[in-house]
Amino acid sequence: MSEKHLQTGDALPPFGGKLRLFAMRFCPYAERSVLVLNAKNIPYDLVFINLDQKPEWIFNFSPRGAVPALEYEQGKGIFDSNVINVYLDEKYPEVPLQAADPLRRAQDKLIVENFSAAQSAYYTAAFNAQALQPSHLENYHKGLELLQKELETRGTKFLHGDQAGLVDYTLWPFLERFEALPLLGKSEYAIDKSKYDILLTYMESMKQVPAVKTYYLSADMHAKFTESRVKGDPNYNMLDSSAEVCCFRPRKKKE
Amino acid sequence: MSEKHLQTGDALPPFGGKLRLFAMRFCPYAERSVLVLNAKNIPYDLVFINLDQKPEWIFNFSPRGAVPALEYEQGKGIFDSNVINVYLDEKYPEVPLQAADPLRRAQDKLIVENFSAAQSAYYTAAFNAQALQPSHLENYHKGLELLQKELETRGTKFLHGDQAGLVDYTLWPFLERFEALPLLGKSEYAIDKSKYDILLTYMESMKQVPAVKTYYLSADMHAKFTESRVKGDPNYNMLDSSAEVCCFRPRKKKE
Known part of the structure; x- marks a missing residue:
């Protein structure tokens, strides 16, 4: 690939x-x-x-x-x-990723839905910071609190259970990127250990799931891509070792 | 009730x-x-x-x-x-409303998703007409054309098959309301027989489905409710025969 x-x-x-x-x-x-x-x-x-x-x-x-x-x-x-x-x-039902119980499947979808305001806040903070309102920060932390509370209530390693499931794989890509926000100067968006201990333990577990691990990018990488996009010249190929143009040479502006 | x-x-x-x-x-x-x-x-x-x-x-x-x-x-x-x-x-799987084939279920969801721009156009035309752009009218008719083409391709009475299914019940409430737009002065939003023959036949079939028929409201009723909402005083109880306040007396303004 x-x-x-x-x-x-x-x-x-x-x-x-x-x-x-x-x-x-x-x-x-x-x-x-x-x-x-x-x-x-x-x-x-x-x-x-x-x-x-x-x-x-x-x-x-x-x-x-x-x-x-x-x-x-x-x-x-x-x-x-x-x-x-x-x-x-x-x-491909051999490895089922959704809960067997219809109610639990519905509840898993609603976690994702209730988390969506935090995702929007992330997008604004990362890509459109001048539009940030206090409500964004509030929605962001409400989303994190919701996940932490749900993890606590369920008492399982992952939201899906002892193994990660669809609900975890649906939320994870955002949590992975949330960790880039403090590197982009948004320290109030940090996921602090004193407040989010359970959530952070979950995030560390997610990083070790093989499906996640092979595709995971560090907060630093996400921050670098975000910065390039905010500048109007998204560096899509920054991970491509075969790229002819490196980050330090002048790059053609988007037409 | x-x-x-x-x-x-x-x-x-x-x-x-x-x-x-x-x-x-x-x-x-x-x-x-x-x-x-x-x-x-x-x-x-x-x-x-x-x-x-x-x-x-x-x-x-x-x-x-x-x-x-x-x-x-x-x-x-x-x-x-x-x-x-x-x-x-x-x-409650006794009367299944989704297709048995996973691919068909996915395709049904995508019809709904592809139709969503027509729904947004309807909302703007009905409730926020001063914000109407040519793109709204275009998206509206693209949505109708999409449904008609899909009905033609599938060749069944309903999108789901010989019986109405979840995809039909998901789209229907909007089609029901679309018919109110010409009554609200939006004649270019009419679903014209010369262009939408197959779609209109489908809509007539939907109106005869018992699940729909018992809850169906005429275009006129929808137009009346819409007008009350546009005026800032939505007449939620206009169908309530026990209502003390009738449409022709002055009503309390929303606080």
Whole structure:
């Protein structure tokens, strides 16, 4: 797998017969589907795309060109991380990632929904800091408190249970990125040990889950990508060891 | 069932031992869950609430006080029409409303997702007409074309198949309200027979489905409610035959 992001004009790589996920290396929604594919041990190919100069063929799989998109059969796609992940879990039931009880499945979805205001706050803090309001910081911490309280109530290592499940893989990509906020000068967004001991223990456990570990990026990496995006020149290929252009040379501005 | 909407200060009616749905009579999202409960023949009580002066107890079932909310067990609730409806379909599997094939289930969800821009356009046209842009009208008709094309491709009476299913009950409340737009002076939002023959035949079939028929309101009724809401004084109880205040007397302004 190459970390290079394909862009307008680049050819669609030949279909290899496996499921194929279209993603962007730093996109938390795409990460959700990567983690589910990993956790379920489903063989797949991963294709990264440049979201500012999208290759033409992405629209065959995802009508608005959004990632993640899953090519489930040559030339045919579905999109939206939640739709893809439920599809994968139902289609490949060998490693089930959703709770067996319908009520628990509903409650897991509502945790994700109740956490969404914290995600929005993260986006504002990371990418649009001049629009930050006190309510963003409040929603962010409410989201963290909600997760911590839920972990405490459930009393399990992960929200899903003794093993991580869909609810954990859905929330994780945001928690991974939240740790970049203090590095971006947002110290009030730190996840402090004195307040979030249970949540931090959970986060350390998540980092050790094999499905997460192989795709995990450090807070420092996320901060670097965020800074490049805020400057208007997202460095999609910063992890690509084959890149011709390194970070310290002048880079072409986005057209 | 009373059509009266309970409000701040009103007591929560005693729990009757059945599932209880909290709704607002004119809310399309709440209607989604009403239709699913009806279609599955699940006994339930329906409680309408005033969304401008919410009764305090709604927050016990739905953290932001949004409807629909389902009291699945005395004092315990879940919310969000999609979460509620999948829960009901999984918990009460006797009348299954989702497709058996995981891919088809994913595709059904994507129809709903692709239709959402038409829903937003409807809201703007109905409630915030001064903000209308040409893109709203375009998205609205794109949504209608999408449904018609899908009906044509599938070649079944309903999107779900020979019987209506979750995908139909999820989309229907909006189609029901779309027919009010020409009555509100938005003639370019009409669903014209020359262009939408297949879609209109489908809509007529939906109106005959028992689950829909018992809850259906005419375009005229929806237009009247919409006008009252646009004026800033939503007439929640306009269908309540026991109402003391009729439409032609002066009504108290919202505080």
